[in-house]
Amino acid sequence: MGLLIQNVQLNEKTTDVLIEGNRFKSIAENIDVLGLQILDGSGMAILPTFINMHTHASMTLMRGYADDLDLHDWLENHIWPLEAKLTEEDVYHGARLACLEMIKSGTTCCNDMYWHFHGIARAVEEMGLRAVLSSVFIDFNDAAKAEEQRELTERLFEETKQYSDRIGFALGPHAIYTVSKESLKWAAQFSTENGIPLHIHISETQKEVDDCLSLYGLRPIQWLDKIGLLGPNVIAAHVIHVTDEEIGILARNGVHVVHCPASNMKLASGCFPFRKMEAKGISLSLGTDGCSSNNNLSMIEEMKLAALLAKLQHNDPTVLPARTAFEMATINGAGALGLDGGKIAEGKLADCMLIDLANHRLAPGYHLDEDMVYSADSSCIDTVICDGKILMQGGYVAGEEKIVTEARRYKKRFQ
Amino acid sequence: MGLLIQNVQLNEKTTDVLIEGNRFKSIAENIDVLGLQILDGSGMAILPTFINMHTHASMTLMRGYADDLDLHDWLENHIWPLEAKLTEEDVYHGARLACLEMIKSGTTCCNDMYWHFHGIARAVEEMGLRAVLSSVFIDFNDAAKAEEQRELTERLFEETKQYSDRIGFALGPHAIYTVSKESLKWAAQFSTENGIPLHIHISETQKEVDDCLSLYGLRPIQWLDKIGLLGPNVIAAHVIHVTDEEIGILARNGVHVVHCPASNMKLASGCFPFRKMEAKGISLSLGTDGCSSNNNLSMIEEMKLAALLAKLQHNDPTVLPARTAFEMATINGAGALGLDGGKIAEGKLADCMLIDLANHRLAPGYHLDEDMVYSADSSCIDTVICDGKILMQGGYVAGEEKIVTEARRYKKRFQ
Numbered sequence: 001m002g003l004l005i006q007n008v009q010l011n012e013k014t015t016d017v018l019i020e021g022n023r024f025k026s027i028a029e030n031i032d033v034l035g036l037q038i039l040d041g042s043g044m045a046i047l048p049t050f051i052n053m054h055t056h057a058s059m060t061l062m063r064g065y066a067d068d069l070d071l072h073d074w075l076e077n078h079i080w081p082l083e084a085k086l087t088e089e090d091v092y093h094g095a096r097l098a099c100l101e102m103i104k105s106g107t108t109c110c111n112d113m114y115w116h117f118h119g120i121a122r123a124v125e126e127m128g129l130r131a132v133l134s135s136v137f138i139d140f141n142d143a144a145k146a147e148e149q150r151e152l153t154e155r156l157f158e159e160t161k162q163y164s165d166r167i168g169f170a171l172g173p174h175a176i177y178t179v180s181k182e183s184l185k186w187a188a189q190f191s192t193e194n195g196i197p198l199h200i201h202i203s204e205t206q207k208e209v210d211d212c213l214s215l216y217g218l219r220p221i222q223w224l225d226k227i228g229l230l231g232p233n234v235i236a237a238h239v240i241h242v243t244d245e246e247i248g249i250l251a252r253n254g255v256h257v258v259h260c261p262a263s264n265m266k267l268a269s270g271c272f273p274f275r276k277m278e279a280k281g282i283s284l285s286l287g288t289d290g291c292s293s294n295n296n297l298s299m300i301e302e303m304k305l306a307a308l309l310a311k312l313q314h315n316d317p318t319v320l321p322a323r324t325a326f327e328m329a330t331i332n333g334a335g336a337l338g339l340d341g342g343k344i345a346e347g348k349l350a351d352c353m354l355i356d357l358a359n360h361r362l363a364p365g366y367h368l369d370e371d372m373v374y375s376a377d378s379s380c381i382d383t384v385i386c387d388g389k390i391l392m393q394g395g396y397v398a399g400e401e402k403i404v405t406e407a408r409r410y411k412k413r414f415q
Numbered sequence: 416m417g418l419l420i421q422n423v424q425l426n427e428k429t430t431d432v433l434i435e436g437n438r439f440k441s442i443a444e445n446i447d448v449l450g451l452q453i454l455d456g457s458g459m460a461i462l463p464t465f466i467n468m469h470t471h472a473s474m475t476l477m478r479g480y481a482d483d484l485d486l487h488d489w490l491e492n493h494i495w496p497l498e499a500k501l502t503e504e505d506v507y508h509g510a511r512l513a514c515l516e517m518i519k520s521g522t523t524c525c526n527d528m529y530w531h532f533h534g535i536a537r538a539v540e541e542m543g544l545r546a547v548l549s550s551v552f553i554d555f556n557d558a559a560k561a562e563e564q565r566e567l568t569e570r571l572f573e574e575t576k577q578y579s580d581r582i583g584f585a586l587g588p589h590a591i592y593t594v595s596k597e598s599l600k601w602a603a604q605f606s607t608e609n610g611i612p613l614h615i616h617i618s619e620t621q622k623e624v625d626d627c628l629s630l631y632g633l634r635p636i637q638w639l640d641k642i643g644l645l646g647p648n649v650i651a652a653h654v655i656h657v658t659d660e661e662i663g664i665l666a667r668n669g670v671h672v673v674h675c676p677a678s679n680m681k682l683a684s685g686c687f688p689f690r691k692m693e694a695k696g697i698s699l700s701l702g703t704d705g706c707s708s709n710n711n712l713s714m715i716e717e718m719k720l721a722a723l724l725a726k727l728q729h730n731d732p733t734v735l736p737a738r739t740a741f742e743m744a745t746i747n748g749a750g751a752l753g754l755d756g757g758k759i760a761e762g763k764l765a766d767c768m769l770i771d772l773a774n775h776r777l778a779p780g781y782h783l784d785e786d787m788v789y790s791a792d793s794s795c796i797d798t799v800i801c802d803g804k805i806l807m808q809g810g811y812v813a814g815e816e817k818i819v820t821e822a823r824r825y826k827k828r829f830q
Contacts (some may be wrong), residue, residue, distance in 0.1 A: 008425070040682070050549040068722075068736035100775050104794075148487055220489045265723035268790070295789035296776055301716070306682035307483075312724075317683045321483035360815065361516050361711055363478070363822035370479040374681070374710035377792040379519075400775065407778035415781055 001037055002387060005095035008354065010344060012368075015018075017046060019350040022388040027346055039390070044283025044354040044382060045368055047288050048343050049108040050299035051333030053258040054199075054237040054259060054287025057123075057131075058094030060101065061086070061410050062292035070293050071205070071267055082414060085204025090410075091119030097407040098297060099127035103397050105378040108351045109388035111235060111258075111287070111337060113199050115174040115272050117156050122129045127144055128391045130351065134159070134199045135309045136182045137187060141180045150186060155193065166338070166387055170197040176220050177208055181192075188229040195337055203237035204269055230255050235336050237287060238263075239277075242271040247273065251280040255338035259328070260304040261288035275312040275319055285333040286325075301330045322373040354383035382414070416452055418803060423456025423769065427783075432461060435764040442761055447566055454805070456688040457768040459797060460783055462522040463758050465714035466748030468612075468673040469652040469702025471529045472538075473509030475516065476501070476825050477707035486620070491537025493705060494707055497829060498530070498813040505825075506534030512822040513712055513740055514542035520713045520813050523801035525651060525764045526673075526702070526752060528614050534573050540578050543806045545766065547752050548575070549614045554601060556595045572609065581802055585612040592623055596642055602618045603644040603735075612650050612752060618661075619653035620683055636661035645670050650751055652702060653678075654692075655685040662688065664696040671751035674743070676720040678704035689725040689735055693732040701740075713727070714744045719789045719829075737788040769798035794807060 003026065005017040016031040066078035081165035086094075091114065102110060109130040114120055117135045124131040135156050153171065153367070160169040173187040174177040181382060203209055203220045206399035213219045221242060224230050232254035237249070239257045252255060259272050277284055286302045288294050303325040310320035334342030341349030355362070359380040362371045372380070384392040391397060417440065420432040464701050469570035484553045493602040501509075501809070506529065509591040512552070517525060524545040529535055532550045540545040550571050554561035568586065588594040588602040606613040619622055620633045627635045636657060639645050647669035654665070660749060663673060664820040674687050692699055699715045718740040725735035749757030756764030774795040777786045787795075808810060 018481060061779060063790055064781045065779075067782070067785045068733055068734055069791060070731075074732070080552065097778055106774060180565050254572070262719075262723060265727040266732060268726045268730050268734075271727070282668060286500070292791070295786070296792075299670040300721075301792075304716075305720075308720070311683045311726075312680040312686070316485075317684050318483055318485060319683075349655060357823075358816065360512060360819050360822075361513055362520060363819050364476060364480075364481045365823055367482070367825055370482045371710070374482060375478055375706070377711075377713065377716075377794070379792070379794050401773065404773050404775050404778050407775075408772075408780055409780055410779040414779070 001035060002033065003039060003390070004031060004036040005039045005041045005046065005354070005390045006032065007359065009045040014370050017041070017344070019385070019388045023351050024344065024346050024348050027344070039383065040165070043357050045357055046076050046344055046352050046354055047372070048330045048341070049351045049353050049384060049386065050106050050329045051285065051337070051339070051342060052102065052107050052110040052288055052299055053235065053299060053333045053336060054260050054289055055098070055110045055112045055297065056290035057112050057120060057297070058086070058091040058114050059290030059292050060097040060136070060186070061090060061094040061414070062290070063295045065414065067153055067295070074234060074238050078286060085117065088116040088119040090173055091116035092123050093406045095120040096127065096403045097124035097290070099123055099129050100397055100400055101297045101402045102129060103127070103384050103391045104381070105300060106353045106381045106384060107297065107299050107339070108384060108391070109333070109339065111170070111199060111333070118159070121163055121167055122168060128386055128389055130166040130229035130339070130386055131247070132168040132170045134170040136172065137183065138175045138178040139180050140178060146180055146183045148182065149379065153190065155209045167221070170199045172199050173249070175201040175208065176224065177211060184229050185227055188231070190233065191233050194235070197231070200237070202236040202239050203241045206241050206270065209241045216412055219243065219246055221249050225288065226251065226386060232256070238269065240272050242273060244276060247276050247280050249283070251282050256283045258285050258287040259306055260287045260289045261309050262302060263293040265309070266293050271309070271313050275314050283332055284328050285336055286328045298378065300372065300376050300378065309372060322370040325373045326369050326391060347413070350385060350388040351357040352385050353381050354380040355380055416450060417448065418454060418805070419446060419451040420454045420456045420461065420769070424460040432456070432759070433753050434800070437765055439759065439761050439763050439765050442759070443648055450561050450810060454798065455555045455752045457770055458772050460757055460772055462757070462787070464747045464751070464766045464768050464799060465521050465800065466700065466754070467517065467522050467525040467703055467712060467714055467756060468650065468700040468748045468751060469675050470525045470712065471702055471705035472525060472535060472712070473501070473506040473529050474526050474707050475512040475669060475822065476505060476509040476829070477705070478710045480707060480829065482788065501531065503531040503534040506531035507538050508821045510535040510538035511542065511654045511818045513706070513824065514538055514544050515812055515815055516712045517544060518799050518806045519543065519769045519796070520715060521796045521799060522712065522714050523799060523806070524748070524752070524754065525612060526563040526612070526748070527583070528589070533574070536567030536575070536582055539582060543752070543804055545581040545802055546802055547583040547585045547612060549585040552586065552588045552598065553593040554595050554598050555593060561595055561598045564598065568605065577725055583611070585614045587614050590616040590623065591639065592626060597714050600642055600652070607646065610662055611648070613644070613648050614650045615652070617651040619657045621656050621685065624656045627785070634658065634661055636664050638725050640664045640668065641783050646798045647671070654726070655683065655687050657677060657688060659691060662691050662695050662697070668695050668710050671698045671700065673700050673702040674721055675702045675704045676724050678708040680724070686724070686728050690729050696770035698751055699743050700751055701743045713793065715787065715791050715793065718744050722788060727802070737782070740788045741784050765803040767800050770795055771797040
């Protein structure tokens, strides 16, 4: 059975939108088909949902657990010891909370990296979202650990096939300082051979750059280029401490770059060179990172932060306008993940949201894209649809109370 | 009749909170008084509401009207021509929309500066908020204009007495580049003599500093100190382009400084020297500025932005922790305005909000202050009380639909 959204605003015009299966079938006035589920879109605008391009979704369990700390104190004394305790069941509950938050804030797809793969996959599958999931690959230059990680990756790649088409698999070599050269090369080859993304942190901190320079005499991107890891399958998160030459290398290799402004600011990681990246035509998308360095998964906030930070940093209020921020949060991510979505158009994947135009944050309402980037919050989103299915309506997600109740149990357990 | 909030969380403990008139009368377990209005606070936490220390509230009418533009293009070709058209009735509707947005996002008091004083005062009065209002004083060194502005100020000061105690009057000399030295001195004297605040923009742009240096051979704060304007009655917004010596002058004079991170970033104005200001013990609060340079009035967003920006700018994730951001958004503003509020304590003004602890953004819930600063959005706020009266309950403000409908009419009129 199809889903017909009637009388909804699309680019300032009233239209009907017909979804059949998981795709937009037809966008036209007065669509008249029998036997459809009808959704009244009056007073609402339809927009593509967000694609969060760098998450560690289950870290919702660490939201507000340890803030305002020095990076090493934070990681070594708080985050890592807690992560070591997490079971697949914990990760499942954390991912459920993350999925709920994503739906509520208009995100229907994430590019995730974390441990306990099936805990996350199960949550995403049940909650109806789309995700590209990578199991964190870390070997710390230990050959036995590397072997174990390679086997795990091969197994998970096969096991992912048990899930629906909404779940994709990606390689997740964590970073150059946690993964051996051999494993990085293996991951690159596995990714290319199987036509799947490779998700990695690159040049997030100055320390990473300094360590790479002293080990190899090359900067991280120079070194990754040398070992043959870079290509259009690579999704690189953060990418802050880079030279013009490195930006050129990224552009030449068609690497997709994910900007994570909230995380970069909160951890004082550094400033993303937006203008230089944009000038080189690099594919740029947005990610929230995990909830312990943000502390939410709101792509609305991430769009605003990205735009505001770029303007301040480049001393130019015309840099990174609202339209660009919105594209970074939607269609650019789709491009990086190879998804046929990220926009409202016939034939595309039916991932969309209905925005309540009567929300006070959107009044007077001169430009919806600017209002979504600079003014909106989650209260503006009425309905969320992923893969043709309604996940939220009237701001309500089925079963949300239970998800929050489960998550709140972790307060007592971990505090 | 009093208002009794039962079984609410205050600092992680369950308590009752009794409000009598416009003050917190008693905070204790199991308060038992007959004839009270009862509010069930189960599953909710009580927090002080926010004080937005720098607004041009009626600029909600310009939300999303002109974004991502060069400062002079923005002001001269878009904002000023539109402002010239505004009537008192327009300003009233803009302020109503602003009040609605403030209530929805947990703000019950603002320090505002705009034209058409009574349009704003009437909206604030009707909507039940608290505000300190200043009429923009601009004379452009024209003696006749200055005389007219002084008369207007004196008249409005008297006329403000017709409103309730929730409405205060302040001097609002716009800035050193729009107000003559004589008028600034007059405003300082009027403010001191009448014991009311003086609200002014200081050193928001480098141009302001450069122009002041070429005119007077002094930087703005040096010059304002010389003419005797600075004192503990002064509330200075922005204050970005300042030297260590100027920060010392502000501290010595007890000037209250309002940080407006969203506006400063969006207009690429510059970086606020948070750490130096804090080190000198200056009273620091937060403001959203107007909706054409933000584009909302969310103090939740402003807290997060302030914290994140300070960490990035000072390359230190421990700077401006959540607790400090929360104080800047609440009690520090109360101090600057001379309000006996900004905290939940017996005897204080009953301005508070109830936070829905079952909101997914606040789970697992380790630290409410960190969650409010780094994760929350307006959807976490259930109830808002100002001056002992309930302004929002269950997320709903009486008459909100009509306010938005009125505001949306401006889209057609101004676009």
